Amino acid sequence: xxxxxxxxxxxxxxxxxxxxxxxxxxxxxxxxxxxxxx
Amino acid sequence: xxxxxxxxxxxxxxxxxxxxxxxxxxxxxxxxxxxxxxxxxxxxxxxxxxxxxxxxxxxxxxxxxxxxxxxxxxxxxxxxxxxxxxxxxxxxxxxxxxxxxxxxxxxxxxxxxxxxxxxxxxxxxxxxxxxxxxxxxxxxxxxxxxxxxxxxxxxxxxxxxxxxxxxxxxxxxxxxxxxxxxxxxxxxxxxxxxxxxxxxxxxxxxxxxxxxxxxxxxxxxxxxxxxxxxxxxxxxxxxxxxxxxxxxxxxxxxxxxxxxxxxxxxxxxxxxxxxxxxxxxxxxxxxxx
Numbered sequence: 001x002x003x004x005x006x007x008x009x010x011x012x013x014x015x016x017x018x019x020x021x022x023x024x025x026x027x028x029x030x031x032x033x034x035x036x037x038x
Numbered sequence: 039x040x041x042x043x044x045x046x047x048x049x050x051x052x053x054x055x056x057x058x059x060x061x062x063x064x065x066x067x068x069x070x071x072x073x074x075x076x077x078x079x080x081x082x083x084x085x086x087x088x089x090x091x092x093x094x095x096x097x098x099x100x101x102x103x104x105x106x107x108x109x110x111x112x113x114x115x116x117x118x119x120x121x122x123x124x125x126x127x128x129x130x131x132x133x134x135x136x137x138x139x140x141x142x143x144x145x146x147x148x149x150x151x152x153x154x155x156x157x158x159x160x161x162x163x164x165x166x167x168x169x170x171x172x173x174x175x176x177x178x179x180x181x182x183x184x185x186x187x188x189x190x191x192x193x194x195x196x197x198x199x200x201x202x203x204x205x206x207x208x209x210x211x212x213x214x215x216x217x218x219x220x221x222x223x224x225x226x227x228x229x230x231x232x233x234x235x236x237x238x239x240x241x242x243x244x245x246x247x248x249x250x251x252x253x254x255x256x257x258x259x260x261x262x263x264x265x266x267x268x269x270x271x272x273x274x275x276x277x278x279x280x281x282x283x284x285x286x287x288x289x290x291x292x293x294x295x296x297x298x299x300x301x302x303x304x305x306x307x308x309x310x311x312x313x314x315x316x317x318x319x320x321x322x323x324x325x326x327x
Contacts, residue, residue: 034185
């Protein structure tokens with residue numbers, strides 16, 4: 001039982017670790033968008 | 039083992055938070071990123087570079103939520119950690135300078151924003167060369183800040199420069215291209231060139247709708263700008279319809295008191311009062327009378 005829990009923990013961690021980062025350029029930059037006032 | 043798990047969880051939550059932010063769901067993004075920062079601080083420490091970058095992402099979300107003080111706090115915590123761990127000339131510091139400039143831009147404090155934006159451009163240009171899309175993003179952000187100071191000719195030149203790099207590197211459609219088109223349109227409008235501004239704003243709105251979905255707050259920004267441009271050309275009915283659509287998006291996605299909602303509502307009310315059309319609340323009162 002302990003082995004199973006440890007294995008599930010390791011598999012879950014590995015899967016989460018494999019989550020791709022957002023590799024697109026500039027994803028952690030904000031846009032300075034102009035909102036026009038009238 | 040527990041710390042390792044917490045660090046992994048921070049990464050997972052940060053990834054999900056970034057996804058929510060890019061989709062324009064800022065409240066959900068904030069919840070996830072706050073949890074991610076908590077996990078990262080516990081597992082990696084407050085001065086770790088990964089913790090700093092999660093704080094940077096949280097700062098961006100706060101800016102888009104209109105919570106500028108919270109955004110400044112998150113950025114400054116991140117900057118402190120990065121300066122300690124990476125040094126003042128690191129690329130991640132350029133990211134923070136870019137975003138600190140963006141925060142001041144959103145607050146309308148353009149003169150304060152400009153030095154941050156220029157430092158971001160200088161650091162990243164030295165490291166990556168002038169043709170990199172991240173450098174173009176810094177240049178585009180600086181252009182928006184110059185526009186805010188009514189230095190439209192300088193702003194236009196930089197908008198066009200950034201746009202050319204984005205189009206060369208990303209192809210015809212990309213969210214950075216859409217944002218640059220939207221800002222270029224606003225710049226042309228400010229210089230009295232509404233006929234030139236309109237197709238740019240239209241293209242930006244269409245591209246954003248396709249890439250981000252029809253109810254993303256960034257779409258509402260372009261719809262609002264398009265409405266202002268159309269009103270300036272005397273096309274009041276079209277402008278009114280665009281304002282209604284933009285306002286519905288802003289109110290639903292950002293809330294009634296968000297600065298963008300307030301600006302759009304005031305623009306719409308100005309249009310209605312200029313044309314003698316009753317405002318929405320007045321029409322309801324008249325209907326109930």
